[in-house]
Amino acid sequence: MLQLSYIQENKEEVLRKLAIKNFHNSDLIHDIISLDQKRKETQKSLDDNLARANSLAKEVGKLFKEGRREEANAIKEETANLKHDNKELAGALEIISKELNELLLDVPNIPHESVKAGKGEEDNEILVEEGKIPATDEKALPHWELASKYKIIDFKLGSKVTGAGFPFYRGKGAKLQRALISFFLDEAIASGYEEFQPPLFVNEDSAYGTGQLPDKEGQMYHIGEDRLYPIPTAEVPITNIYRDVILKEDELPVKNVAYSSCFRREAGSYGKDVRGLNRLHQFDKVEIVQIQHPERSYETLEEMKDHAAGLLKKLGLPYRILRLCGGDLSFTSALTYDFEVYSAAQKRWLEVSSVSNFENYQANRMKLRFKGKGKTQLAHTLNGSALALPRIVAALLENNQTEKGIEIPEVLVPYTGFEVID
């Protein structure tokens, strides 16, 4: 969430910039500011009362020691009144703080100055388009047909055993998954990331920490009995490592990479866009996360963008990089680059990565700070997929299909141990 002090001091700017995200609720901002005023006043009265009570308590102690019983008892009466008032004030303060916090959670992150206004997807800006788009071949099969032709992914089995959106990978398909994961991890490690294997379930605090709760509750599975949530992305456990942490400035940047399965309910999704591997309830992803000094976070964002682009280049997939417009930018992001690969048989672009700078929005919510010579301040958090597997697999299958079978990109051969799926 945004910092209260920042909203206080830059009200007009906040409103102007939020408009780029199509957020026009100026009442909310006004309410926040006036409620905060009330919070301060209440806090002040409470603190004053507590100070009084503390000094009275000391006096009572002193009087008792000196054996001045009656005087002490007289003071106790005043204390009783104070105590009553304090209870009320503390109660009021709690209600105000809670409400204030809820209002703050309703304010999205401020977009970076490079973000252009726009309604949605159609207004995203294409920054880069790399690689040759394969000539359209009418005989080209979509990946779901290739999957069954070569017996490498079985959607029906998945439906039987679990449900739609939970495929089985088998044979060379399973090996290809494993190869991609290893390849992505090795590339990240070579770029200085530390590998983590996170828990696949997180608790409520963590779900709040990265903002899945309360806004995206319906997206996550929920294990009610144990109050745990299967992670929708490794970002959740990895970023939450640093919840309530004060790093030393020289520990920055923190660079973590994690492979994990991801679980998403995808409620409301349907139609041909979700066919095959295009949208799953369970999928694999390698995620990179960085925690960086505010002054350097945009350099870091570029570095992460280049990292993701490098992977696609090495895999030989045609891709493009989009800078999301205000309307398509997520609630918590200040700037996001989306990566899409072209999938030859479906003749469409598929999103395979999203690299974002959240500035201090997440950090403020989870109190992730760093301390150098100066004051303790909020860090910036960034993350990105590098990469999400299913659509990469879809594109590889569709783009690399030949008469002889599916050709494996050279960089993956050391990992798969075979050059063709046939």
Next chain:
RNA sequence: GGAGAGGUGGGUGAGUGGCUGAAACCACCGGUUUGCUAAACCGGCAUGCCUGUCAAAGGGUAUCGGGGGUUCGAAUCCCCCCCUCUCCGCCA
């Protein structure tokens, strides 16, 4: 799952009702000393909120796993929860 022990500042660890936001030591930072390093010595060293200020200093308040209670007063007493360790059971 059953039984027991325990959770104090970055770490070790003292503290069983007021003088304790918390001893001591270590780590860390600054300084003195020093040919360099080391040692020694001196000083500093939590976080949130409120107040104050151009900024600060300063002041107030809260925080000793989390929540609630007893008391004029709680790290210290009571209750609930969480976590860690040991033993037993079960098990990849």
